Amino acid sequence: MKLFFGEINSGKAIINDEEQQHIVKVLRMKDGEEIHVTDGKGNLASGTLIIEGKKAGIEVAEIKNDTPDFNPKLHIAIAPTKNIDRIEFFVEKAVEMGISEVTILQTEKTERKNLNIDKIRKQAIAASKQSLRFHFPVINDLIKIQDFLKNIDSETTFVAHCNEKLERIVLNEIPQLENYTFLIGPEGDFSDKEILFLAEKGIKAVSLGNQRLRTETAGVFVAAWNYNKMIK
Numbered sequence: 001m002k003l004f005f006g007e008i009n010s011g012k013a014i015i016n017d018e019e020q021q022h023i024v025k026v027l028r029m030k031d032g033e034e035i036h037v038t039d040g041k042g043n044l045a046s047g048t049l050i051i052e053g054k055k056a057g058i059e060v061a062e063i064k065n066d067t068p069d070f071n072p073k074l075h076i077a078i079a080p081t082k083n084i085d086r087i088e089f090f091v092e093k094a095v096e097m098g099i100s101e102v103t104i105l106q107t108e109k110t111e112r113k114n115l116n117i118d119k120i121r122k123q124a125i126a127a128s129k130q131s132l133r134f135h136f137p138v139i140n141d142l143i144k145i146q147d148f149l150k151n152i153d154s155e156t157t158f159v160a161h162c163n164e165k166l167e168r169i170v171l172n173e174i175p176q177l178e179n180y181t182f183l184i185g186p187e188g189d190f191s192d193k194e195i196l197f198l199a200e201k202g203i204k205a206v207s208l209g210n211q212r213l214r215t216e217t218a219g220v221f222v223a224a225w226n227y228n229k230m231i232k
Helices: 016-026 084-096 117-130 146-152 192-200 213-228
Strands: 003-009 014-015 035-036 044-052 055-064 073-078 103-107 159-160 179-184 204-207
Touching: 003 044, 003 117, 014 016, 014 055, 016 044, 016 055, 035 146, 035 159, 055 117, 055 192, 073 213, 084 103, 084 117, 084 213, 103 146, 146 192, 179 213
Parallel strands: 003 035, 073 103, 073 179, 159 179, 159 204
Antiparallel strands: 003 014, 035 044, 044 055
């Protein structure tokens, strides 16, 4: 399936401008080829490609609305790594495994204070297309952990930290839920103050095993754990 991003409305589909350039200049696709367009909101248009100069369009043959989404939903709130390539790797792999939402957390030990969210959103779209997702994940702006915690449900929220002195449950002991939110800290982990604050909020701590995982590895691990629930 040759899947592209665009808008779908009133029985019509419009391919995103950047996608049109990719079709014409990079892929050099031909008029009449079969293509598919998704808006990332669960809608999928299928039809044939129309090339007009440097523009690419689609002659729609069929539109499917409300295609099935992944279940359970997974939201990972993760601190950005000092090396931005690592967090971009996490986003790509987590998106391929069906993550629903990503929030970038600013914590006490977060070294990186700025990052290009628009670039990460584009990478999420690319990973969604590559893995044939019709529901694209939400990529939120950088937010302080204290502000993030104002709008969470403690019953479905968990934190993965490395403090062995504090009580932590095993990942597989978490009950089956319709949605999960996981907090994953920066290099150096959450501070003791943050961990205690999370506990006061009623957020359960989780162990991801005996090995110490990098930030992005922990994120991918949780995404894979949830993906395993999706395919059963």
